[in-house]
Amino acid sequence: MLSLSSLQPSTTSRSSLPSNSLPNPYRRFSLSPPPHRLPLNPLTSSTSHRRLRIHSLDAAQPFDYESQISDRIAKSTKLKIGIIGFGNFGQFLAKTIVRQGHTVLAHSRSDYSDIASKLGVSFFSDADDLCEEHPEVILVCTSIISTENVLRSLPLQRLKRSTLFVDVLSVKEFPRSLFMQILPVDFDILCTHPMFGPESGKDGWTGLPFVYDRVRVGDEESRVSRCDRFLEIFAKEGCRMVEMLCAEHDRHAAGSQFITHTMGRILEKLRLDATPINTKGYETLLNLVENTASDSFDLYYGLFMYNKNAMEQLERLDLAFESLKKELFGHLHEVLRKQLFGKAEGLDFSGERPVLSKLPHNGAALPPPSETLKSETN
Secondary structure: OOOHHHHOOOHHHHHOOOHHHOOHHHHHHOOOOOHHHOOOOOOOOOHHHHHHHHHHHHHHHHHHHHHHHHHHHHHHOOOEEEEEOOOHHHHHHHHHHHHOOOEEEEEOOOOOHHHHHHHOOEEEOOHHHHHOOOOOEEEEOOOHHHHHHHHHHOOHHHOOOOOEEEEOOOOOHHHHHHHHHHOOOOOEEEEEEEOOOOOOOOOOOOOOEEEEEEEEOOOOHHHHHHHHHHHHHHHHOOOEEEEOOHHHHHHHHHHHHHHHHHHHHHHHHOOOOOOOOOOHHHHHHHHHHHHHHOOOHHHHHHHHHOOOOHHHHHHHHHHHHHHHHHHHHHHHHHHHHHHHHOOOOOOOOOOOOOOHHHOOOOOOOOOOHHHHHHHHHO
């Protein structure tokens, strides 16, 4: 029968070597009892020999332990992120995320496997396969109008509980409500809006606003840390980090982003072209068209359809344009009236032309349609 004693080196082989020339592996991995429990045998051991064995073992352990801990800490700062919707914007974000050393998985209805391979991203044509990889973060990069269908089709049961879900949509109350309704209560939710895209962010993200709302993040240190590490991706690129409630974001976005995209779409209809005498203001208009019209119409439609503040802004824009036309034509009418009827009134206005310094400032916007209708009926 095999015993532990038979596995130990023989006394003869040990005594045949000087105590200070024992091979290092032998000293560290001997199956003998720990050195401090060995009986002192003056024929085969000495106090110095025993101390040598203890010191060699103790000196090796901290080095191995510290190196393992260091490796674990380095790895723990990196995230495994699954991108759902690997179109233009998903690829745009993936480039930076991969460059920072995070692991990126991607899934999309279209086959982007070749593009993903070039970017260092693992592409999954089946969402089940991606979810079985247990990403720590699911980053939803679909269009606004397809988000609900995509979210309901995901095999959530294959994900780890407490997975962090993040959206990057241009509206915020809609995905917040959708996530709260569909996702299990154990899942964390972070609503974000990188207020830039492949065009406006092609030269870097420094100074560009990144809005976020920690809608639901667990109190555990690991979950708080995971959320912070995701936000750090954008902070490292120099983004201006703005923490803001989803409702507040939508109010501001309707008056800024939606109006910007609307004006860009209107100018696109005019088919503006560069001229040999472009002014800086005209160059700004051309850049506006390029930055907005290059986005899909689905994005613009989503800004209108899923932000309850957008309709009000569209009405205000329409009223402002009508007000400006009335102001413009009203002043023209006054000049023409003086030219036509000035002599009959004993005045000579034949040489009068509009003087810029005398033109009125832009008037106030017209009242809302409801108040206009009331005044007309009265």
